[in-house]
Amino acid sequence: MHLIIAISLILLIFTQSSRADNQPIRVGVDAWVPFRFVTDSEVTGIDHDLWTELSPRIGAQVRYIRCPWKRCLEMMRSGQIDAMSGLAWRASRAEYITYTKPDYFMCSTHFYIRKNEEHRLATAQDLKQLNIGMVRGSAYYSAFDNDSTLNKTQMAQESVLLQLLSAQRIDTYIGTDCQADYELARSPWSDSFIKASFNPGNHLPLYIGLSNRSPWSKQADRISQAIQEIMNGEFPEKIRQKYYQ
Template identity: 30%
Template sequence: MWSRLRRSINGHLWLLGLWLLCASDVQARQALFAAMYDAPPFIMARSTVTSESDAEGIDWELLQELASRSGIDIYPLRYPLGRALKDVGSGKMDIITGLTLQMANQYQLGHLEQPYYQCHVRFYATAALAPKIHRYQDLSGKIIGHVRGADYFHTFDQDRSLRKSAVNHLHQLPGKLLRQYNQLIIAQDCQMDYLLAKLGLQQRIQPTRYDPGIPVSLYVGYSRQTLSASTVSRLNQALRDMLAEGWLQQVADSYIHPLSSPVTPALP
């Protein structure tokens, strides 16, 4: 009798220990939610209904690899940029990709130590108008399409004399330009060049002669309210390794090579 009771107790203790081990593993595995706005080739809607997700792109793959290397589950959700910034700032979402330092300062967001990509701000117009835009003053009087919530460069962002027309998604801008709702587009070249190439519009919509010469470094941003220092440290280490190994460059090249160049990884 006592031996059967002892075996029964030992069996239950073994099951309790196994349950506690599994429970601690589940508890240790964090889950973060990432707000990602449409910005080809960083985030793009998939055209197939058989895919595992409804999006693809550089940022999509970046977050999957960050999750794998850091041991932190990351669930990306597609958002309009303006709402994404607000929700990460308020702590409703945890992470955002494609963050600039201006956005981080405006919405009081944290960001990982190193940028993962670099673009440049450019203006675009129809092939007939693009050669006539030589300087900043030539923007006056033109309706300029831009993505709501995006920052481009200080002079433009603060200039209230310019006529600006906001949209929620980048892919809306070429159509509005061709339908003459706008005369100009302002965008990051690595995004707009890719989009125009995919749409076959490189001959109809072109960069203007005026080039602000503004580089834009892109960061993975995060909510200061929801991410702990240890979580940020794990993500930072994962990103450093990815940059040092050239992993991000290979992914970027597979999407947009040779339209733009990735950030050179910082030396250890």
């Protein structure tokens, strides 16, 4: 009897482990250049390059699921997708997401404003007088994220924020420099917008996260080890040369 129980437990553990191994990993994506260039036909960018490196190491094909950022997070909570990349760590997200280690990119948070208006945002207190554009569901830094008194205009994507600032429908927008600088430099407003004088001074590491409802969450240690191997190799320098030179 004890032998039968032991064999049953071994088979159960093997089944749960292989259930993830035999399935593609469903990754939620939205457009966030240069990390994710998303079209109807393909996904490219830094995150795609990372998943391309990671896929053979974890023995799984990557299936991209297109969804707005906030919707992607809701799908992580329900287990409709297995993973997301480009995630900042937040305690509220960690309730339903297992974060892998290490981070694969380091960003900083900044506010962007029309040129010659940077004096309007010199301190954190100035934020209370402004209409601030942001991406719905994004995490920037705790003091901002948790301040319900600020006037925040929430949109689905960063690209819309530049248009709103140009049309003077918002006074400033918040973004992470690793993405916002890239997008601004390639936009029609590269000479019209600058970073505000006020700088939150925070660092924002980006992670791959796994839905706690996904069988892939049980593979978090193995995936973390694979990410560490990638980051110890030539990947960081290749990304710098490909996207930031």
